Amino acid sequence: MIYRIRAAVVPLAILFMLPVSQLWAQEANFRIQTSKGSTLEVFTQLDPVVINRIHSWELVLIGADNSPLTGAEISVIGGMPDHDHGLPTLPIVTRETSPGHYLLQGVRFHMPGRWQLTVTISSPQGDETGLLDFEL
């Protein structure tokens, strides 16, 4: 259930809402369906994502009814299944920058290889999870 989106174009207006550099991805780096059918798109501050650099992600949540999922509590945990260790940092969603758009700060990867992140979302729609699985 993991997809990489190749052609999703994000309105520039979204980018201006964030404390961004020009490096922010303008197309979603990841797009997945959650366990409740919501869509989670990830736009990374570093594009492409490279190891050893701390950066932020924008998480865009669209509910199963196609409207922005607002007021969600989001946590992100993960690690490298082949190395049996977690992330080197503790990334935290620090704010919802606009309806359905969340700023995840403190992301860093410190090894090349396969990473898995679990995104847990609690919202008025209930609890749901999504899995990101990718190689760096």
Next chain:
Amino acid sequence: MKRFLIPGLFVIGLGAGIGWQLLPAPLPQAWTSQEAALIQSLSLSQLPALSPDLSNAVADNESAAKLGQLLYFDSRISGNGEVACATCHQPARYFTDGLSLAAGTALGPRHTPSLVGLSHSPWFYWDGRKDSQWAQALAPIEAGHEHNLDRLQVVRLIAKDRDYSERYAALFGELPSIPATPQSASPLGDAEATANWQRLSQAQQNDINQVFANLGKTIAAYQRKLLPGHSRFDEYADQVSSESGISGNDALTREEIAGLKLFIGDGQCISCHNGPLFTNFEFHNTGVLAVAGQLPPMGRYDGIRLAREDEFNCLSDYSDAEPEECIELRFAKDDNELVGAQKTPSLRNITETAPYMHGGQIADLTAVMQHYNDAPTSMLSHNEAKPLGLRAVQLSQLVAFMQTLTAPLNVDPKWLAAPSQ
């Protein structure tokens, strides 16, 4: 004939065993595209420019670097007048000292790490208990086994030295008035120094701390000049592609190339020793024995707690950063994975910086490779590394590859010795 059978089989078996250990496997004709990408990622050509240190307003100021250089080589900044930063971090030894354990005014508990390229790290000390190079630079001055001075004495030395006080004033404004007594005072000193510190007013303490912090910032500005140079490996890596042959240029020998292949492959070294500085600057428990006579250290598990408590951290009054800019400290993790974890050192110039590990426990690179091949059980928590099962010849190839990472520093020679004022 029968009487020769068993000895004969024994000799053949012994020969096969020795051959298995010592005969190199043939190299493939070309790198795969994934291998080529990994090799390119290690090249110094890929090293980004130093990130600004937002907690240090003079990090990239030349005058600050000059003052920092003067302080770096000044042995008056020590309790016995004999120890400078350069005593342990010696330019001629790639800013290390060749000793297992650092020897300042007394023998310390840790091995002296190289300073080359260290400004790229978000964390300092083997356990990462400092979150900036300027905060790190302050701690040895007051450590009893290193410089064994205290912050009031340091500030007074600056005030009494006309050249220092003029250089300081040009950067930070006039020095505040320093109390004539007591002789020594610090919140970290001995009983007398700490008692003296408590008797100072809050304003006096703040003034002394601010000058002390500013001096650390100049030393950090100097250390930011210490960058590694382009090595034979970089020459090779910059010409590698999946189309080029594996021995496409003469920069490396076949043995060294075989070591590189192991480094990015079966040796798994690149898991932690990655990027152009051959380090992820993160913390890992690799089952290194504690230094004889010491308890196994808690490593980063304690280090991150100390960094959060540090009076000179990025969030402190003495930092030039806004709180929201202290990204590393705000999003650092502290969990049980970090028990016994020490910071990955750079492998740049590693042949010149023996002995190895946080306590200098391992004397040479051959023994280091054997350590990772064995991956012994950790004394504390668990060893992240797993036994590799590499053959003797492969360990030799890895050691050979390490030779390719040594090069003269990419530093203007004027920074490599005590300045002449």
